[in-house]
Amino acid sequence: MGTMTKPQFKGKRYRLDKPELLAPAGNLEKLKFAVHYGADAVYIGGQKYGLRSGADNFSFEEMREGVEFAKKYGAKVFVATNIYAHNEDIAGIEEYLRNLYEAGIAAIIVADPAIVDTARRLVPGLEVHLSTQQSTLNWQAVSFWKEEGLPRVVLGRETSLEEIAEIKQHVDIEIESFIHGAMCSSYSGRCVLSNHFTDRDSNRGGCCQSCRWKYDLFQDDRPEGAWVSEEEQAEATAPQRLQPGITQLPLHQPQDNPFSMGSKDLCMLESIPDLIEAGIDSFKIEGRMKSIHYVATVVNAYRKAIDAYMADPEHYELKPEWLEELQKAANRPLNTGFFYDTPDHEDHIYEPEEKAAPYDFAGLVLEYDAESGMALIQQRNNFKPGQEVEFFGPDNTFFKQIVGELWDEAGNQLDVARHPLQRVRMKVDHPVAYFDMMRKRK
């Protein structure tokens, strides 16, 4: 893939309703950043029934606080209740769903019909959104779920823009699509590599990402070696690693990268007009395990693009700095998934990965005094005078500067802001606002 296709769905009539920007929130603090940076809704995990058993996950008390915070911005909170339940999980579902509803949760994201059915019966006020784990790919299946009382379906990541537009034409229902972040290369839910390799149940949150491990590809030599050239056979020098006497043909050479199922990450920022015109109602960002810096940066970029397009579709242009922003948070190379065509070799990662994003969250702006130009900053990663930092925020704060002198709150000068959450005063070159972030290159 690589090159972007020209917008295909731009007709004469532009869509009038703004799509929802839906962001992940791994904990209460991330929720606040996601909402403040422009998410219309966030999705979180509770203590049970979610697919990220390794994430912080919210208590009901934290959910209530998150809902209250979001409400001030007019944003909603959804809870991922997206496991495939086993018998032992059934008993607690009713109580859990009641608690979610009482905590003010707007919707749950559900894969298993056991939870769909229970929620519809028990708490009709709680919206049920069908999870991508159901791998819903066609309009008839979408129609089935609409008749079951679901106002929204999160489609399988395998649907193309064209197919999404067809589904919207056939069924009057909200469609949510992942537009950014890491992807299962399998049909979501259709992978039990973790179960087989590590006895961890991937469909109950135990995924150990075996798709990103390294494999060697062989061919059983018993049906004759007719499938590869003699030259290749001669070059195939990998040692026999199984028991002696077994015949197999390596389909990899010493200089090759190993086989992997690992996918590049999804990024649809360059295709916002296509997504909107296809009729997608909710743009979903992946990443409940990702950092605050990641969530704020990604939400910020998409917020700006969506708002710019909706304000003036005819003259909309992608700003290069939005893409540059995303790169600052990117963990992996990016691609456009299945939206335009089926991913091929350029959409997979065979090379060794450098997983770390290039920037760190260095500090959070707590206060700004316009008269003195001084900001009070909460340390999130150490920084010191002479370093280049970058301020950004949801209300157009965006500039680089060199860190000057630093003081603690008692007025002592600091050679470095080294303590986590330490409150530090410094002069900033331009106005900043509460909740703006300061990042630095790693």
Added chain:
Amino acid sequence: MMNKPELLATAASLEEARALLNAGADALLIGDDRFGMRLAGHFSLEETAAVIELAHGMGRKVYAGLGGLMSNRLLDELPAYVKAIGELGIDGIEFGDPAVLAAVKSEAPGMRLHWNAEMTSTNYFTANYWGRKGASRVVLARELNMDEITEMVPLLEVEAQVQVHGMTNIYHSKRGLVASYMAHQGRPVEDGNLGKERGLFLIEAERRDEKFPIYEDINGTHIMSSDDICILEDLHILLAAGVHSLKIEGLLKPIAYNVAVVKAYRHAVDLYAADPQGYAFDEAWMDGIRALQDPERDLSFGFFYKEQVY
């Protein structure tokens, strides 16, 4: 006497269908690659008719696998196929995608439906949910353990089918992963054939003695388990639990092997049905299977005795 469970086997061809029926299969699962998922083989309508005629002549059943994940485009072809196999007298349809329910309702009303979502058919509540939508059987996930299965059966309002033998799918992608890898290597495959017959497999870096078969077809890339489930030794537990259908998965196996497997299970099921109290597993029943078992693939209890965490 107890209700004798059905012994169901997959067939890859008319020839295999005949052999498995002769070996004692009560029912066969066949299908069309467009709609089925990881079928042992593809059957045209003519071949489907021939299998049905053969099986019905022997008092046996034939089910069609329509367990695929359907695209919009496939919806155009689905009703005609459902109608055609309904008219041919197919005894039931396996489905995962709700789109199949709509097609059956309009084209073959009254058709038996078996819900098979593979690794996601994991609890009785959801099985009963699909029962209320018209399914009369659930095909249980292979990742369930024996306790989960036996405690589940009495709670089911539908029949339970359990795979007792053969390999299982452990990963399914719409992507062409082998073709992509070969393109990445700069050695794309010339004839494009990366299918079942090619004998491809993966070895994970830290599990050098396990071979995971991998193949591509029109549904994408499939990675299969490195061992074969074989529950014969403990079959009495499933029989006592009242499982209605025992499935022998014959995918990627030679006919002779599948015949040996069907014969062994046939023998065990018949003995148990005749005298559950006096029934005892005999190691010798395994001989026919072991003689033809791929030496590079272990026979295992799958997930029957595993505890999984998450």
